[in-house]
Amino acid sequence: MTETSSGGHAGADLAADTPFSELTTMRVGGPAEHLIEARSSDELVRAALQLWEYDDPWLLLGGGSNTVMADEGFEGTAVLVRNTGIERIDAEPGTVRLRVQAGHNWDELVETCVEHGWAGIEALSGIPGLAGAAPVQNIGAYGQELSDVLHSITFLDREIGEVLRIPAAELELDYRSSSIKSGREGVVLSIDLLLTESEDTANPLSAPIAYGQLADALGVTVGDRVSIRELRRSVLRLRASKGMVLDAADHDTWSAGSFFTNPIITERSARGLPTNAPRFPVKGLEPAPAVTTFEELEAGVPLRVPPTPQPPQVKLSAAWLIENAGIPKGFRIPGSGASISEKHTLAITNRGAATAEDVAQLARFVIQLVQSEFGVILVPEPNLIGIEL
Template sequence: MTAPAGSSPSPPARGETPVNLAELTTMRVGGPADRVLEARSAEELVRSALGLWAEGEEWLLIGGGSNTIVCDEGFPGAVLLVRNEGVERVVDPELPETTVRLRVQAGQDWDGLVAACVERGWSGIEALSGIPGRAGAAPIQNIGAYGTELGDVLHSIEFLDEASGEVLRLPASELELGYRHSSIKAGRAGVVLSIDLLLDAHPDQENPMSAPVGYGQLADALGITIGQRVSLRELRRTVLRLRASKGMVLDTGDHDSWSAGSFFTNPIVTERFARELPANAPRFPLAGDEPAPAVTTFEELAAGLPLRLPEAAGERRVKLSAAWLIEHAGIEKGFRLPGSGAAISSKHTLAITNRGAATAADVAQLARYVVQRVQSEFGVILVPEPNLYGLEL
């Protein structure tokens, strides 16, 4: 859902100009913010955040707006726009010559970064082509697609910690990265200022090769087997084509792309629970997964995860397909509730879309309906992937 030049949501004028959140998000819904601040450098980002925290004002951080949905009443506080851009190569004598360490400012367009790396023959993030938003949001969500996650290449982040007010360099190992999860998403408050990535420099600059392809759908589209490599440029083109076929490349003329991408995460359940589902329900073992703990944290309950029962402790977990669950709960592509401006994408059942005049309430109503149908049919509670403000499912 990365936008072609000139088609991304328009930012407000610099300063504190009132603006509707619909203008700053790819779902294009949401009411006004009390004020909007732009930070075009890391220093401005630090200064603005510290000022908001000192005032005790409600605040909301927005990068590309692709993972944020705000209610129609708006946001009762300040919106801080992350607009610090820049990419530099970091000299690190501890790394081999074939490894490139990049420092990427939080406001850098993610897909633009991927495109630049592909052109330079640096592999590691090419399967993440077309993912919307800015680089600073990538570690919070641990973005992933087609068998690759940011955690595979993340070295560290520069982080302004709200609790201490200090700028910290946090290694990736301290971020508790998991499937669409990090310690920041789980509640560690602060602002990502920049991220450091470790990429591989391919010796053949004429035809640099990708990392090994690890996802079946992508391998099939490329006509190869899992584990093989292809041209970096070919892989990027194929990923963008696959995403576009699902309405995941932003196009102002295609309402299927007026969305927040995948609206629900793929549920992770115990193997025992998965055995109770229909035999044809897709299930994917989690590689290297540790047995599920017996205790459910308050953060997990707040995120909508089900309470773990003691007898489930020690069981391995599997990932289900949220799209399959939605479709087999009777919700088809293009489904729309009567009178609603929101609908399931006509290309992909995992996306809720704005058909041109949707309200945030329309989006939430449809999402609640999907959750209820899947829970009623399969006993699985879907968890939304976007950040919701002033909305409840």
């Protein structure tokens, strides 16, 4: 069934039988029952409010780089986020505040910032997808995370049915996580970023380099700053070498990027791993003030409860775990159309005719083998719709 914008749903409909294999970078999945293309924030709001009013099953789809849809498709409405635009908002001297519409292509945004010499997201070059998905996942790469520069978001909150401006501090941004990903239902309409404006307009510099591999590729040390344009070029080269820059001719890029997150476990649990297993310290919770003053209580400040102390944690390398569990680059289950990338073991790829079940079968095999070998359970990073692992 196809509905027009003059019917019960807001926005412009696409063909009802357009499969997700044509809308996602993994290129698998059947069609949604309805598709709506929202080209403005107003259309996004109208579409969401109408769907919520009738409690229809729904999902948002941006660039499709973080979604794997079941072969059966989706029994509901998929809203395609297509509002674009970048607006500069005045900020303090030396900083630039940008308001970016949710449907704006992320890498095009990074390219624009690099060309203007606005530093803070250049190491996030080449990440596929749209700006609105960035805070949901708290995207990150090569030592930078969105949380480093996110000021706030414009958000249509389902619980109250209103558009809110939410500061980044209230989004519980963590490693590939946020309060939105954890269950706060709604629609990101735009994001605000606070970037650094270089004093050297002729040769603007990057933010300090925070990732060893990137520093090595540039021939500098961690903490150095380099030409922001050269840093972007280096990041794109590194990502391309791992099959992480979209290329229709390269099946290693027919993927959802990193299929698994890097596991975070306690230091004590990590002691059982081989000594050469990479592990990186994880910053713990900041201690909260132990006392709430009478003045604060009178002002309505809730009584502070210090967080329960957490044992020290470390982040592991999912790629190392996969490789050392015996799964090499290019591994494929016989007869399957899906395989591990030939460039990077962290990506599951579509070799041209994969089904969603092929992808799921390979993911299950990887999870089971890593758990059997190391006792660590890998968690998928993309959104799996109608797929059980």
